[in-house]
Amino acid sequence: MLNLRETQKELLKPHIGLGCIAADFTMGNGNDTLWLSKQVGIGGKVYAFDVQDDALANTKALLEKEGCENNYVLIKASHHLLKNHIKEPLDLGIFNLGFLPGGDKGLTTLRETTLPAIEEAISILKPGGCLMIAVYPGHEEGRLEGELICKTLAEYDQKQLSAYRFNVLNAPTSPYFIFIEINKKYRGGDKI
Numbered sequence: 001m002l003n004l005r006e007t008q009k010e011l012l013k014p015h016i017g018l019g020c021i022a023a024d025f026t027m028g029n030g031n032d033t034l035w036l037s038k039q040v041g042i043g044g045k046v047y048a049f050d051v052q053d054d055a056l057a058n059t060k061a062l063l064e065k066e067g068c069e070n071n072y073v074l075i076k077a078s079h080h081l082l083k084n085h086i087k088e089p090l091d092l093g094i095f096n097l098g099f100l101p102g103g104d105k106g107l108t109t110l111r112e113t114t115l116p117a118i119e120e121a122i123s124i125l126k127p128g129g130c131l132m133i134a135v136y137p138g139h140e141e142g143r144l145e146g147e148l149i150c151k152t153l154a155e156y157d158q159k160q161l162s163a164y165r166f167n168v169l170n171a172p173t174s175p176y177f178i179f180i181e182i183n184k185k186y187r188g189g190d191k192i
């Protein structure tokens with residue numbers, strides 16, 4: 001059986017390396033921020049967002065324990081406000097939607113802010129840049145959030161980006177992920 005998390009990383013690896021600019025748009029307990037920090041190294045930078053103090057505290061503790069380079073900035077703000085904090089083009093971004101593992105399940109990502117955040121992130125990705133979005137349709141908000149994201153992405157011009165969905169056909173409520181790649185020749189996103 002495929003390990004979806006490992007599959008996500010395999011898709012991301014060709015898009016990330018030393019010196020890259022990356023973002024973790026849902027910091028949570030910091031596992032993705034940690035991975036990004038290690039990939040981009042001392043010459044790169046990772047912007048990480050969350051709305052909960054616990055997420056920032058857990059992530060800070062994890063990054064310090066792992067001896068990460070000083071290449072990250074932990075931001076307490078909703079991801080749809082990303083342009084207040086990121087003033088440079090991005091190579092790669094990760095959204096791992098849902099609620100903080102071990103935290104309050106009521107404090108989940110919401111489609112009203114998730115969708116604008118994804119659209120803002122797309123608008124600052126470099127040509128050839130990518131976004132990975134993990135969706136959890138096993139809870140109602142996650143199901144609706146995923147439906148809205150898929151419907152919206154299906155309307156983007158392929159000259160701008162390609163969007164792929166990876167899901168388990170015989171486990172319809174299991175998590176799935178969406179991978180977005182900006183066309184290498186697309187120049188319309190140079191808004192920063």
Ligand SMILES: C[S@@+](CC[C@H](N)C(=O)[O-])C[C@H]1O[C@@H](n2cnc3c(N)ncnc32)[C@H](O)[C@@H]1O
Pocket residue numbers: 025026027028029030031032033049050051052055077078079080096097098099100101107108109110113
């Ligand atoms: C599934 S967790 C992320 C897991 C994390 N990437 C990790 O590696 O541990 C989802 C996180 O999204 C956060 N979140 C919810 N709404 C948000 C928003 N509007 N902006 C940024 N983060 C948000 C939650 O607080 C929660 O910590």
